[in-house]
Amino acid sequence: MNTLRLSIENQDKSWTLKPDREYIIGCDTDCHISLPEEEISEQQLKFDFDPQRNIWYVYNLDDSDSVYINSQSLTEYPITHPSYISVGNKLTFVVTPEGFDSSISHTKFQELLTLKYINRVFFDKEDPEQLRGTWLKNFSFSFNRNLALIDRFSKRRIAFKDQSKLYTVREDLYKDILIRLDEYKKNDYHLTEQLHFKLINYRDYKYENDRDRIYLEIVRNTIRCTKITTFLRFFVNGDNLYIAADSYALGRMSKRKVLWQTIILFLLISPGTWFIYVFTVGLGLVVALWYLYSSWINFIRSLFQGEPFLSALRVNFPKNIKSNAFDLDDSYMFLKSIYPLIISSLEDTLRKHNLLDKDLEEILKGISNDIGKTSINIDTGGGGIIGSVISGLNNTINNKSQTKG
Numbered sequence: 001m002n003t004l005r006l007s008i009e010n011q012d013k014s015w016t017l018k019p020d021r022e023y024i025i026g027c028d029t030d031c032h033i034s035l036p037e038e039e040i041s042e043q044q045l046k047f048d049f050d051p052q053r054n055i056w057y058v059y060n061l062d063d064s065d066s067v068y069i070n071s072q073s074l075t076e077y078p079i080t081h082p083s084y085i086s087v088g089n090k091l092t093f094v095v096t097p098e099g100f101d102s103s104i105s106h107t108k109f110q111e112l113l114t115l116k117y118i119n120r121v122f123f124d125k126e127d128p129e130q131l132r133g134t135w136l137k138n139f140s141f142s143f144n145r146n147l148a149l150i151d152r153f154s155k156r157r158i159a160f161k162d163q164s165k166l167y168t169v170r171e172d173l174y175k176d177i178l179i180r181l182d183e184y185k186k187n188d189y190h191l192t193e194q195l196h197f198k199l200i201n202y203r204d205y206k207y208e209n210d211r212d213r214i215y216l217e218i219v220r221n222t223i224r225c226t227k228i229t230t231f232l233r234f235f236v237n238g239d240n241l242y243i244a245a246d247s248y249a250l251g252r253m254s255k256r257k258v259l260w261q262t263i264i265l266f267l268l269i270s271p272g273t274w275f276i277y278v279f280t281v282g283l284g285l286v287v288a289l290w291y292l293y294s295s296w297i298n299f300i301r302s303l304f305q306g307e308p309f310l311s312a313l314r315v316n317f318p319k320n321i322k323s324n325a326f327d328l329d330d331s332y333m334f335l336k337s338i339y340p341l342i343i344s345s346l347e348d349t350l351r352k353h354n355l356l357d358k359d360l361e362e363i364l365k366g367i368s369n370d371i372g373k374t375s376i377n378i379d380t381g382g383g384g385i386i387g388s389v390i391s392g393l394n395n396t397i398n399n400k401s402q403t404k405g
Contacts, residue, residue: 005094008091038071070111133231134250149354173234177341223330
């Protein structure tokens with residue numbers, strides 16, 4: 001029937017577009033799909049089906065250059081595969097043609113990427129891993145490896161003539177892990193709504209000439225609202241491939257903290273309070289700005305990154321991660337499945353390109369063993385099990401945790 005599935009990422013909004021008409025999306029009430037004004041211009045996008053070519057097209061109706069599709073600036077684009085359309089970094093549409101073969105292996109690498117800017121203004125995030133919760137040191141690793149082949153006679157490494165081979169290896173690594181994640185998700189129906197992953201091309205607005213920063217973001221939201229986020233990235237530097245993964249845990253939103261901080265905010269901005277501060281003490285503005293920065297800055301930063309309102313509140317006012325055994329099991333099942341999956345993909349892909357030597361194999365085996373040994377120490381000192389164990393407290397592997405953001 002040539003329909004097009006349109007949805008908004010991280011929101012429960014979706015539409016089915018039929019080929020017998022065109023669709024205008026914007027904040028104007030006359031648009032076929034009308035959205036809030038703060039998220040989109042009056043007439044932002046147009047979707048139109050070409051019956052001769054049997055293809056849907058999307059057009060940017062706005063003069064601004066803040067609309068991207070699959071990391072490319074959007075003017076006119078044929079939708080032949082699932083695509084991500086980013087509007088001003090606040091709204092991301094997901095479009096999928098009917099009957100599309102979603103096999104990742106048949107999709108071009110650039111078409112898998114979603115573009116996202118950071119560090120645009122003072123309140124924006126400075127790096128992708130801010131505002132993700134507590135860093136899980138036990139489930140993080142990084143190393144830099146020279147992959148140039150060793151000459152069998154001189155025993156010296158033979159430098160690559162160019163870096164294209166390493167970039168091909170990097171693309172194959174990302175795609176292979178995506179395929180394995182897709183299979184992992186399909187094999188457990190509990191993960192249908194709880195596991196999400198995508199490739200993001202992060203760009204630092206203040207340093208446009210920086211190297212490309214492609215991250216594979218893997219997010220698991222447990223049924224008890226613990227959010228586990230794992231960032232995986234591969235960077236090419238000379239003959240080296242830098243490989244790193246970091247995981248973070250974020251608890252559910254603390255309604256008590258939100259209520260208490262909202263009361264304080266209301267008291268600071270109420271007319272009576274302002275009269276006392278400004279005319280009696282003269283420090284009202286200073287106090288209010290200091291309070292906003294110290295208590296609400298992560299909420300503001302999350303909104304700038306396009307997080308929904310409640311998600312931004314959760315980032316700013318999370319509960320401590322509880323010692324619920326069910327939630328602990330869900331978190332461990334995810335982390336202890338994802339990391340072996342990543343290591344296995346690294347081994348297989350590098351072996352396919354004849355780049356897996358014994359030393360590198362031992363490094364990967366050591367990482368896998370370290371993660372496998374992470375276990376619960378019964379003496380948690382009265383603290384939360386999840387916070388103590390997967391963060392690296394009170395167990396045999398690490399004794400330190402930190403929060404990023």
